[in-house]
Amino acid sequence: MKRKRFANPFRRKRKVDRAVGLAPGTISIADDAVPTSIRAIRxxxxxxxxxxxxxxxxxxxASSDHVVWVDVVGLGDEPTISAIGKRFKIHALSLEDVVNTHQRPKIEVYDDHLYIVVRMPSSNGQLDLEQVSLFVGNxxxxSWQEREGDxxxxxxxxxxxSSREVxxxxxxxLAYALVDTVVDAFFPHVHHFGDALDQLEDEIADQNRGSEVVHQIFEIRSDIRRLRRVAWSHREMIQSWLTYNGPLTGEATRLHLRDVADHTIRVVELLEMCRESCSDLRDLQMSAASMRMNEVMKVLxxxxxxxxxxxxxxxLYGMNFSTQTSPWNMPETQWYFGYPFALFLMSLVAGGMVVFFYRKRWIG
Structure with missing residues (x-):
């Protein structure tokens, strides 16, 4: 029966950086960008x-008695992106960061709006940290997403x-609620890493999967390191947001942002525990392999x-010295019971050594 291989659903998807040499503020559309669509909630x-x-x-x-959430999905339409930027007076450098989806989580303060970048984790067979850009104005x-699904x-x-505080x-x-949801989305992935490591710990005892388990441990450890780096950047971004004292962030939002900061710290701590578990499992696998090798070498x-x-x-008995030359030359070769005597002697020596090894606790 073929053993089912552990599938790591968090393999990374590599991003392609923007073209080199473009002028600052240039909107460079990637070849695989999704067509742009717009939806809103007022x-x-x-x-x-x-x-x-x-x-x-x-x-x-936006108006004095309504809040508008404009959700833009897809970065494949440069005229639409530019028109939205003009409609909301978004700086060209910020629009450049929107379409160049390799930004780290950050917050930038402008005169009439805040620009926030977060990385939203998702898994479709790979670890995908989708960039989500938020422009928060009066x-x-x-919000700008790379593709559908959030x-x-x-x-x-x-x-x-209507009873909800948002x-x-x-x-x-509203921007806080979106950032808080993104941070909370890290927890299912962290818990999956923990479950995957528990499964690998059970499989380490399988002698036929040693090298495969080690390879999977290194894969998971690499993804944990990547997720931890992003979570730590989220923590720095939220701390920067808390230090902002401008009119675009109220006291109620600052109070809730402290809770989000605690969540990011918890995510980082859990990922650090998973990374330490990877190191422990790697050492355990190496120790198990060494013990199995020692057992094999002991038997041999x-x-x-x-x-x-x-x-x-x-x-000694195969030297065939002639007894006609000397009576001391292997007299047992001419003896009627010479061959059974040789076998008995060999069995006695072998049995005595086995008993000696057993009493020494080298075997058994």
Whole structure:
């Protein structure tokens, strides 16, 4: 029966960097970029309205009594991206960072908006840390995603309920809710790493999967290191956001941001524990392999040690000195019971050595 190989669903997907030599602020569209689509949610304490498949001109604008969340999916349409930037007065350098999806989590402060970058983890057979860009202004949040599929459904459901706190605050609180959801999305992946390491620990005892287990441990350790680096950058970004004292972040948002900072610390700690578990499993695998090798060498040594005196006896009686020349020349070769005597002597020597090894606790 063929053994099922452990599949690591967190293999990394490599990104292709932007072209070298472009002028700052140039929007360079990647070849595999998804076509751009726009949807929006406008809400206040009393009502929520969704908008789907919008054009740039149809995007609802923020007002004094409404907050607008514009969710842009796909980075494949340069005219649409530029038009959205002009509509919300987004700096060209920020738009360049939006389409160049290799940015680390960060926050940048502009006169009329904040630019926040987070990395949203997802797994479709590979570890994918999708870049999500957030522009937070007075009464609006513009989010940019690389492709369809996110972890924001919980926020959308919260917006449907008038009793939720996100409906009673401004755009900064909505941005906090989105960042908090991204940070919480790390926990299922961290728990999966823990389960995968537990499974590998059970498989280390399998003598036929030694090299395969070591390879999987190194794969998981590499992904843990990558996820930890991103989680640590999130922590730095949130700390920078907490130090911002401008009008675009209220006191209620700062209070909740402290909770997000605690979550990022917890993620980093759990990933550090997983990384230490990888090191422990690697050492355990090496120790198990060394012990198995020692057992093999012990058996081979015992066999060789037993056969050395037997080979000596067989060689001694195989010299064939003639008894006609001297009566001392191998008289046993002319004896009627010479051959059984040689076998008995060999068996006696071998049995005596086995008993000696057993009493010494070298075998058994």
């Amino acid at each position: 809400f206040n304490r009393s009502e929520v309205k969704r908008f789907e498949n919008l054009t740039v001109e149809e995007i609802p604008l 009464g609006y949040v513009v 972890c924001f459904n919980a926020v959308r459901k919260r917006l449907e309920s 409906r009673r605050h401004g755009s900064d609180f 040594t015992v066999i060789a040690t037993i056969f050395i005196p037997l080979s000596f006896i067989a060689g």
